[in-house]
Amino acid sequence: MKQFFTFIKKEFLHVLRDKKTLLILFGMPVVQILIFGFALTNEVKNSKIVVVDYAKDVASKEIINKIEASRYFEIDHILSGTNELETAFKTGKIKMAVVFPENFNSNLLHQNKAQIQIIADASDPNQATTLINYASSIIADYQSQMNQLSLAPYRIQPQVKMLYNPQLKGAPNFVPGVMALILMLICVMMTAISIVKEKETGTMEILLVSPFKPILVILSKAVPYLILSTINVASILLLSFFVLELPIKGNLVLLFSESILFIITCLTLGIFISVKTDSMQTAMLLSLMGMLLPTLLFSGFMFPVENMPIPLQIFSNIVPAKWYYIIVKRIMIEGLGFAAVWKETLILVGTTLFLLFISLKSFKIRMS
Template sequence: MKQFINFVRKEFAHVMRDRKTLLILFGMPVAQILIFGFALTNELKNSKLIVFDQAKDPASQEIIARIEASRYFEVERNLSNAAQLESVFKEGKIKMALVFPAGFNASLLHGHHAQIQVIADASDPNAANMLTNYVSAIIQDYQRSLSKSSLSPYRIIPEVRMLYNPQLKGAHNFVPGVMALVLMLVCVMMTAISIVKEKETGTMEILLVSPFKPILVIISKTIPYLILSLLNVGSILLLSVFVLDLPVNGSVLLLFAESMLFISTCLTLGIFISVKTSSQQVAMLISLMGMLLPTILFSGFMFPIENMPYLLQLFSNIVPAKWFYIIVKSIMIKGLGFSAIWKETLILVAITAVLLIISLKSFKIRLA
């Protein structure tokens, strides 16, 4: 028994001396609880809403005040004309619009009946459903407060209009997300493993002493994965159109060009991982765990980014899948052109350039 206790003490001492083990034991659970606790929620808060108030009467102002007082919405701005509605939705920063017709208060008081138009961005059908339910609940609450002081009940009917996805099909949301997830995982993992494999087998040294420059050696390793990934994009689009009945509303050529840019970003990320690692197992672990969780959590595909704490929102900006997800939705679902996605495109170009420069500077010509 004494020997057993001594062995246990030895193992405790070994664990306590190893900082990496302590980090895994205590740091990882704390980090996961904090990140998952803030990120894993489907509840929508602080969603951007615009108001086109043609009435500007006490009833419309009271409803707007109630919406502003809720934690679900932020009234971004008031519109001056209906022509601005389409443009603000194309910007992608607005989730919903509320339109009050002229004479709203008069219709409600004299006819005990009025309508409000509720317009939602249904490219994310789950979010659109939840937001329309939130607005309807606020309107019904105001309606009940009016009916208490009247013998005949008041009726305010929300006229709901879903933009981009009237039938609220789930494919409009998950196809762009799956594209980002598949390309990120495949490109990063396969590139990282293929280059590290050359290191492990010793063939990288042979390649480096060949007449080719190191950058050409690296690029030659990525070209096959670029072509195969573009074929993946084509197969996903074909399945989306002919099986899931999800048409590509924008330019197919632009979509392929943006996909090529995102694939290049993922390939440079794979190169970066391969430069910093020395074994296939480590490269695979980093590629899978290091790319899978950020893509799922911080791309906006499954969980709303605006619900997260400000620091996590900032962190999401360095996740390439977030920007590609916005680009694919803008082209496929909304049918927008390059003028609507040029900022996201520039961000992907910048991420690719930074990763490539760091990888080339860190790449060792001599592997000994």
């Protein structure tokens, strides 16, 4: 029995001396509890909206004040006319618009009814439906207050319009997210594992002493996955169009170009992981867990990034999948051109060049 406890003590000492194991044992539960329990929520709040107020009367101003006082909405600005709505939605920041017609208060007082138009960005149907419900509740609350002060029953009828996805299909939301997730996992993990495998088997030393330059050795590992991932993009788009009946509203060449750029970004990330690791197990762990969770949590695919605390919003900016997800939605779903995605494209290009530079600087010509 004494020997048994001695072995237990030895194992404890091994665990306590290994900082990586301690980080996994105690750090991961804390991080997951904080992220899943506090930061990530499907609740929609602080959504940026715009208002078009043709009425400019007492009733419209009171409803606008109620909307502004709600924690669910943040009025970005008040537009002078509906001709500016398209430009506002193209920025990607505006999630909803509320339009008050002329003589809104007069119609409500004299005809006992009035209409309000609510326009939502339905490229994310769940978020759009939630925002419509929030706005309708605020309008219904104002209507209830008016009915309490008058014998005549007043009725305010919201007219709902869904942009980009009037049928509220789920495909416009999950197809861009699935594209980002699949490309991120395949490109990063397969590239990292293929290079680290050469290190473990010892064949990397043979390749490095060959007439080929080291950079060509590394790039030769990435090119097959670039071609295969491009085929993956084509298959996803074909399935989306013919099976899910999701039309590609934007420029197909631009969409493919942006997808190839994202694939190259992921490949350079896989090269970076392979340079920093020496075992396939570590490379797989970093590629799978290190890429899967950030892509799911911080790309905006499953959880609205704008609802997260500021530190996590800042952290989400280093996740390449976030920018690709925005690009695909704007080109494929909203039908926008390069002018709407140039910033995201520039970020992916900068990320690719940075990762490639760091990888080349860290790459060891001699295997120790």
